[in-house]
Amino acid sequence: MVVHDLSRPRAPRLPRWLGRPGFHVFLTGLLMVLGFMLAHRLSERSGRDQLSALSTERLELYASNLAAELGRHASLPSLLAIAPTLQTLMQAPGDEAARRAASQMMARVNVRAGTHQIFVATPQGEVLAASETLTPPPRLAEAVAQGRVHFFAADPSTGSTDFYLLHPLRQGGVTGGVIVVRFNLAPLEATWVDLGLRSQGERILVADEQDVVIMSSVQAWKYAVLDHADPSRRKALEASARYPQAVGRDLELPVTLEVHQGQQVSLTLPGASRPRPMLAQQRQILPLGLRLVALSDLSEVRQRAQYAAWGGAAFGASIGLLVLYLSSRRRALRQLTQAQAALRQAHGQLEQLVDSRTAELRQTNEALKTQIAQRLKTESELLQASKLAVLGQMSAGLSHEVNQPLTALRALARNSIRLLETGRADAVAANLQIMDDMVERMSRITRQLKSFARKADEAVTGAVPLLDSVRNALVLLDHRSRPMGLQTDIDIPEGLQVRAESNRLEQVLVNLFGNAMDAMEPESIRRLRVKASADDAGRVLVRVQDSGPGVPEADLPHLFEPFFTTKPAGEGLGLGLVISAKIIHEFGGTLRAERLPDGEGMSFEFDLAVAPAEAADV
Ligand code: ADP
Numbered sequence: 001m002v003v004h005d006l007s008r009p010r011a012p013r014l015p016r017w018l019g020r021p022g023f024h025v026f027l028t029g030l031l032m033v034l035g036f037m038l039a040h041r042l043s044e045r046s047g048r049d050q051l052s053a054l055s056t057e058r059l060e061l062y063a064s065n066l067a068a069e070l071g072r073h074a075s076l077p078s079l080l081a082i083a084p085t086l087q088t089l090m091q092a093p094g095d096e097a098a099r100r101a102a103s104q105m106m107a108r109v110n111v112r113a114g115t116h117q118i119f120v121a122t123p124q125g126e127v128l129a130a131s132e133t134l135t136p137p138p139r140l141a142e143a144v145a146q147g148r149v150h151f152f153a154a155d156p157s158t159g160s161t162d163f164y165l166l167h168p169l170r171q172g173g174v175t176g177g178v179i180v181v182r183f184n185l186a187p188l189e190a191t192w193v194d195l196g197l198r199s200q201g202e203r204i205l206v207a208d209e210q211d212v213v214i215m216s217s218v219q220a221w222k223y224a225v226l227d228h229a230d231p232s233r234r235k236a237l238e239a240s241a242r243y244p245q246a247v248g249r250d251l252e253l254p255v256t257l258e259v260h261q262g263q264q265v266s267l268t269l270p271g272a273s274r275p276r277p278m279l280a281q282q283r284q285i286l287p288l289g290l291r292l293v294a295l296s297d298l299s300e301v302r303q304r305a306q307y308a309a310w311g312g313a314a315f316g317a318s319i320g321l322l323v324l325y326l327s328s329r330r331r332a333l334r335q336l337t338q339a340q341a342a343l344r345q346a347h348g349q350l351e352q353l354v355d356s357r358t359a360e361l362r363q364t365n366e367a368l369k370t371q372i373a374q375r376l377k378t379e380s381e382l383l384q385a386s387k388l389a390v391l392g393q394m395s396a397g398l399s400h401e402v403n404q405p406l407t408a409l410r411a412l413a414r415n416s417i418r419l420l421e422t423g424r425a426d427a428v429a430a431n432l433q434i435m436d437d438m439v440e441r442m443s444r445i446t447r448q449l450k451s452f453a454r455k456a457d458e459a460v461t462g463a464v465p466l467l468d469s470v471r472n473a474l475v476l477l478d479h480r481s482r483p484m485g486l487q488t489d490i491d492i493p494e495g496l497q498v499r500a501e502s503n504r505l506e507q508v509l510v511n512l513f514g515n516a517m518d519a520m521e522p523e524s525i526r527r528l529r530v531k532a533s534a535d536d537a538g539r540v541l542v543r544v545q546d547s548g549p550g551v552p553e554a555d556l557p558h559l560f561e562p563f564f565t566t567k568p569a570g571e572g573l574g575l576g577l578v579i580s581a582k583i584i585h586e587f588g589g590t591l592r593a594e595r596l597p598d599g600e601g602m603s604f605e606f607d608l609a610v611a612p613a614e615a616a617d618v
Contacts, residue, residue, distance in 0.1 A: 024327070028320025032313040039312020040305045047301030051279055052262040055202065059283045059294045062192070062204055066292065067285060069188050070150075070163055073115055077167030077179045080109065086120060086129075086179065090171045093128055102129035116162065117182040123175055136180075137164060138241035144168070144178050150288070152214055154223065154244040160186040161214045161222075185215060192217040201297035203269075203278075209289040212237060213251070220270040225250050226293075253280060253293070267295065277302060382562075383579055402446075405438040412438075461587060463497040463611030464505055466540065470530050472502075473509035480517055481528075489529040496532060498540050498608040500587045508583050508591075511576040512544045512604050518567065519548030519602065534610045539589075543605040550595045550602045559593050584608070 080086060089095070089102040106118040110131035119130030125141035127134065137153040143166060150165050165181040192204045195217065206215040211226040223243045225234070228250045237243070253265055266275040277298040284291045416431040470490060474481065481488070498505070513528065520526040529545040551559060558564045560581050565574030581591040589607040596603055 024320065024324045027323060028317055031316035031320045035312035035316025036309045040309035043308030044301060044305035047304055048262065048279060048298070051296050051298070051301055052281065055262070055279065055281050055294045055296045058202065059281055059292060062294070063283050063285055063292050066188065066206070069185070070183070070288065073113060073165060073181055073183065076113055076115065076181050077165050080118070080179050081167050081169055086169060089120060089129060090169050090176045093122070093176065099129045103131065107131040115181050116184040119180050120169065120177050121180060122177055128177055140180065152208055153242050154214070156244040159222070159244045160184055161189070189215050193219070201300060203295040205293050207291050207293065210237060212243060218270060221251060226253050228252055264298065379582070382575055402442055405442050409435055409438055461499050461501050464500045464502045466496050466498050466532055466542065467492045467494060469502055469505050470509060473506045473513055476510055477513050477517065484517065484521065484526055486517065487527040489527060492530065492532040496534060496540065497611040499611040500608055504583045508580040511580045515576060516544065516546035516548060516602070520546055523548055538610045539607045540610050541605060541607050543603060545596070545601060545603045547601045550599060551593065553595065556593065556595065
């Protein structure tokens with residue numbers, strides 16, 4: 001029988017390999033790698049985005065600073081152009097007094113405006129008047145010729161980058177000179193250096209239209225070529241004389257950087273041995289032809305991504321371990337459920353077994369009860385049958401027994417009538433006495449017979465005088481004992497009472513005496529001894545001994561078997577001893593047979609309980 005637990009839905013069975021330890025190690029490893037990669041990627045991307053946003057913001061700030069710084073004095077040259085002093089100078093460029101007056105005016109304006117230098121030059125670059133003694137920048141004539149309003153040039157002595165604002169001075173439609181206002185961008189640059197130092201991770205550079213770095217928070221980068229310069233280009237750059245020193249090394253930055261869009265570049269910082277990953281972003285300042293580039297160090301982002309990656313790996317590993325835990329828990333639960341199901345199944349089987357065994361036992365019990373009932377019925381019927389058999393045997397003797405006294409009674413009655421006629425009353429009285437005795441004898445026989453034939457109540461026992469029972473039994477067999485001249489030897493104390501039921505005890509005795517007579521019939525000596533005595537334990541041992549030939553040794557074990565008889569058909573039923581043994585057993589005793597030595601006959605003995613003398617007779 002298979003018992004299924006229907007109260008809980010069964011979890012779907014997972015493939016077996018899912019539960020293997022190898023698979024869990026593999027899964028944990030895979031999750032670690034995935035966690036590592038994913039966390040690294042996400043962290044790097046978010047770090048880059050953050051850095052890029054920050055950098056863009058700064059770039060805007062720097063660009064507006066630069067534009068503001070440069071635009072602050074944008075209108076100064078045009079204002080100066082209308083100054084009368086300069087008009088006068090233009091009218092007489094060679095006049096020393098006009099030059100001096102112009103120089104003095106420009107020196108004052110220079111101080112007040114906070115510019116670096118202000119001067120007036122000829123279109124060929126020759127200085128006419130100036131705020132101070134100076135050397136004009138190399139590109140001045142070229143710029144004037146090109147009609148430019150501003151340009152950058154490096155100061156050859158300090159190396160700082162200067163910004164020049166130009167405004168032509170016209171005289172009668174002809175450009176007679178040019179006003180030049182010079183700014184020094186060193187203070188702005190210094191703030192960048194300062195900022196770069198503070199923020200550590202960020203570097204700023206400004207490249208001109210020739211892709212040469214003209215300002216930078218990193219001093220070593222100044223006048224370096226942004227991308228790469230071959231010898232001819234380098235030569236041309238140097239020939240332009242716009243830069244104070246020979247054009248420096250190549251930064252190898254891609255010049256095609258997209259505006260605002262970060263690009264990762266690899267750059268070796270001054271003093272560092274290895275290139276570092278940097279995020280490059282640029283913003284163009286179109287009117288000035290400049291581009292502002294911010295380079296942010298990605299090392300920190302990388303570092304953080306590295307940490308995040310290990311965190312991701314740890315997370316992946318914990319998920320793997322969690323899966324392992326859940327799977328082993330699930331396995332343990334499944335085993336528990338299986339064990340419970342097996343237990344339930346075993347229990348169910350046991351119950352079924354017990355039920356079937358109980359049913360079998362009940363059936364057997366019923367069958368036994370039926371058998372017992374049948375047996376009891378059969379026994380009772382057999383008992384009655386055996387009695388009837390004894391009665392049958394007795395009936396012949398009885399008729400003789402009764403007929404004789406009847407004949408005698410008739411003779412005595414007739415004799416008494418005659419004696420009365422003759423007046424012999426005393427003889428009549430003697431006759432009547434004899435007749436009374438005879439009637440008494442006959443009535444005793446019939447009484448015994450009647451009580452014997454009655455089916456006794458088996459359960460009732462009482463105190464039975466043993467001697468009376470023996471005598472009654474002998475009376476019942478008198479018709480047999482007398483013709484055969486049976487000698488009886490009764491040795492039973494008067495008044496000895498046993499616990500029994502008188503009828504059935506007499507039945508036993510009749511049986512034993514009858515068997516003894518049967519056995520002694522062919523013998524010459526026919527002696528029957530009946531002996532009884534009480535012992536100290538309250539038991540009475542009754543012994544019936546005959547002088548017959550005894551039971552052959554081979555037959556002894558079969559004596560108490562039903563239907564064992566040696567008598568011819570019609571005479572013996574083979575039930576007498578069986579029933580006698582049963583009756584004695586019911587009285588609480590045992591019937592035993594014993595062959596007396598030297599062919600002295602048989603002895604049957606049984607024991608009964610002594611009944612107290614005062615107990616009621618049954
Ligand atoms: P039945 O008398 O009908 O044969 P019993 O059970 O009374 O049945 O006796 C069984 C047999 O035991 C008798 O047939 C007889 O052979 C033997 N038996 C019983 N009593 C004696 C005895 N006193 N002496 C010899 N044989 C006996």
